[in-house]
Amino acid sequence: DVKVTQSSRYLVKRTGEKVFLECVQDMDHENMFWYRQDPGLGLRLIYFSYDVKMKEKGDIPEGYSVSREKKERFSLILESASTNQTSMYLCASSWLLPEGDTQYFGPGTRLTVL
Amino acid sequence: AQKVTQAQTEISVVEKEDVTLDCVYETRDTTYYLFWYKQPPSGELVFLIRRNSFDEQNEISGRYSWNFQKSTSSFNFTITASQVVDSAVYFCALSDISGGSYIPTFGRGTSLIVHP
Numbered sequence: 194d195v196k197v198t199q200s201s202r203y204l205v206k207r208t209g210e211k212v213f214l215e216c217v218q219d220m221d222h223e224n225m226f227w228y229r230q231d232p233g234l235g236l237r238l239i240y241f242s243y244d245v246k247m248k249e250k251g252d253i254p255e256g257y258s259v260s261r262e263k264k265e266r267f268s269l270i271l272e273s274a275s276t277n278q279t280s281m282y283l284c285a286s287s288w289l290l291p292e293g294d295t296q297y298f299g300p301g302t303r304l305t306v307l
Numbered sequence: 308a309q310k311v312t313q314a315q316t317e318i319s320v321v322e323k324e325d326v327t328l329d330c331v332y333e334t335r336d337t338t339y340y341l342f343w344y345k346q347p348p349s350g351e352l353v354f355l356i357r358r359n360s361f362d363e364q365n366e367i368s369g370r371y372s373w374n375f376q377k378s379t380s381s382f383n384f385t386i387t388a389s390q391v392v393d394s395a396v397y398f399c400a401l402s403d404i405s406g407g408s409y410i411p412t413f414g415r416g417t418s419l420i421v422h423p
Contacts, residue, residue, distance in 0.1 A: 235415035291334065296411065298352040
């Protein structure tokens with residue numbers, strides 16, 4: 194079974210703090226994704242990566258950065274957390290196929306910024 | 308540009324009722340993929356089905372069935388004899404090659420509440 198793990202289920206941070214959210218997958222997937230989920234807005238793509246050290250902006254990259262130094266690990270960084278970044282953050286991974294493929298999701302990290 | 312619309316924000320049913328979740332999509336591509344995911348209260352999205360644009364056969368898996376109609380750009384999901392464990396948010400997603408890569412676009416989700 195594909196396993197995608199996220200470093201924390203719940204996280205509380207203060208405004209201005211630097212926040213790291215870690216995601217690890219064990220299926221050797223090329224693609225990895227970070228989404229945020231807010232009520233009524235569905236899933237919005239922040240960043241994705243199709244290879245080590247490669248990254249592409251999604252729909253809402255402002256205020257976020259990412260790092261992919263190893264194939265299995267994809268980190269989301271909030272350089273200076275703000276209250277409007279309070280949200281549920283979901284990581285996903287998938288194979289890199291020309292026709293696209295099923296995404297496998299982690300359990301999510303519910304981040305609260307005070 | 309691709310777009311997925313799930314017009315039903317929330318549906319409430321009583322156990323054993325049948326329920327259909329609607330999904331309408333927009334794409335200019337002839338090759339695309341459609342997905343349904345379930346997000347139970349625990350938060351983790353679980354893959355339910357993937358269907359490519361060339362396969363219009365309906366699919367049934369236990370109490371779940373999917374009706375894909377290209378003529379109306381719809382990919383609806385029906386749960387027969389619903390159960391309390393079906394309570395979740397359900398997301399429909401579309402993946403096509405627009406923009407140069409197959410990055411899925413998700414609908415906003417339909418929250419299904421099944422009462423005992």
